[in-house]
Amino acid sequence: MNGIWLVLIVAAGVFALLYLWFTLFPGRAAPGAGQYFSAAQIEKGRQYSQVLRLLFIGSFAAQTLLLLWLVFGGRAAALSAWAQRSAGGNYWGSILLFFFAVWIMLRLVNLPFRLYGGYFWQHRWGFSTQTMGSWWMDYFKGAGIDLALTTAGALLLFWIISRWPGTWWLAGAAFFSAWLVIQTLLWPVVISPLFNRFVPAKDPAVLGMVQKLSERAHLPVDRVLIMDASRRTTKANAYFAGLGRTKRIVLYDTLLEKYPLEQVEAVVAHEMAHWSRGHIVRGLAFGVMGSLLLWGLLFVLLRFTMPFTLRYPPHTWAVVLLFLLLVSFVSSPLQNRLSRGMEEEADQAAVALTGDVPAAVRLQVDLAAKNLSDVSPPAFIRWFSYSHPPALTRIDIIQKAAR
Ligand SMILES: [Zn+2]
Helix, strand or coil: CCHHHHHHHHHHHHHHHHHHHHHHCCCCCCHHHHHCCCHHHHHHHHHHHHHHHHHHHHHHHHHHHHHHHHHHCCHHHHHHHHHHHHCCCCHHHHHHHHHHHHHHHHHHHHHHHHHHHHHHHHHHCCCECCCHHHHHHHHHHHHHHHHHHHHHHHHHHHHHHHHCCCCHHHHHHHHHHHHHHHHHHHHHHHCHHHHCCEEECCCHHHHHHHHHHHHHCCCCCCCEEEECHHHCECCCCEEEECCHHHCEEEEEHHHHHHCCHHHHHHHHHHHHHHHHCCHHHHHHHHHHHHHHHHHHHHHHHHHHHCCCCCCCCCCHHHHHHHHHHHHHHHCHHHHHHHHHHHHHHHHHHHHHHHCCHHHHHHHHHHHHHHHCCCCCCCHHHHHHHCCCCCHHHHHHHHHHHHC
16 A cells, blocks of 8 residues: 555544544533533533534544545446446546446435434524425535536546646646635635525614724725524624625624624624735635645655556546545644634734723623533644634633733
8 A cells, every 4th residue: 555545544543533532532621611601501512512523523434434445445446447338438428427426425425414413413402493495405505516516626637637647736736726716706606695695784883883893903894794694593603705806704694683782893803803814815825835735645646556547547536535535634633723823813803903802702602602612622622623712712812812
C-alpha cells in the first residue's frame, strides 16, 4: 500500500476512535460553566450534542468503510468493468455510469444518519418545525443540486486529466479555486433562495441599530436580510455571506422573535466584524492554498497507485472520493483552527463596536441555553470539530476584550 494511503487511513482511524471515545465519555464540564449555566442546562446540552456526534462519526465511518471496500476490496474495479461493458466501450458513458452507481450507494449509506439527526432527533427536542413531507422535499432538492454539481465536477476532473496528463493537478487547483470564488459569490443569490425566503429588514428599531453600528464601524452595510428559518427550526442564528455585490448579513427570523434588541445588536456587530475584516476573502485564500496541496497530493497518489495508460479508468473516481473524504476529515482540526481564529477576532471586534459587554455575554448564554449547545465540550472534540469556540470560551473572550 502506498505511504500516502497508510498515513491517511491511520490518522483518520486514530482521530475517529478518539472522537468516539470522547463522545461516549465526555468527562465533566469545566468548573467555570456553573457560573453561567445551571447543571440541568449543561446536562441537556451534553445529551443533545452527544447523539449528533455519534451520528457524525457513524456517518463518516460508514462512508469510509464503503469506499475502502470498493477501492481495496476489488469491488470498484469490478464495477468499473461493468460500467465499461454497459456503456458499450464509450469512455465518458462508463465514467457517468460508475459515478452514478457510487453516488447512489453513498447517498443510501448516509441517509439514515441524515434522517435521524435532521428530523427525528430535532423533533425529539422540539427544535424542528418541519413535517416529514417537507423534510423529504428539502432532501431531494439538496440531492438534486448535489448530483448536478458533482456530476459536472467528476466529468471536469476526468477531462482535465486526459487534457493535461502531466500537470492536471495545477489545472485542478485552478478550476477548484475558481469554483470556490464563484460559489461564494453566487450561492447566496442562486442556491439559498431555493430553500428559504430572504427579505430586507424593515423593523425601524433594527434598521436604526444597524445604521448606528454601520456609522461607528465606517462600513456601508446595505444588506441585512431576514430569513424565514422558522419554517424548519426554532433555533436562532445569523451569518455573513457573499462576495462583492452579493455581500449580506442574514438574521434568522427566530433571532428577532426571541431575543431582545441589544442581543440582536451584538449579533449584527459580530457579523459586521467578519465583513470589515474580510474574513470571507481570507477563508478563500486558505481554500486556494489548501487546494494546491490537495491536488498535488492527489496527483502523486494516483501516479503511484493507478496504472495510467492514456486515461484513468472509471473506478479512479472511487479512489478520488476516498482520498477527499479522508483528507477533509484528517485536516478538519486545521480548518476549524482557522475558523475559530476568525470567530474570536469577530467576537473581540464586536464588543469594541457595541461597547455593551453584558449584552454580548447574555447573548452567548441565551444562545447556548436555547439552542442546547455543549457549553464546555471535551478538549479533543473542540480541537477536532468546533468551527466556533464553545460558549464558555466565547464569554471569556468577550470579557478579556472588554478589559
Ligand atoms: Zn461568526
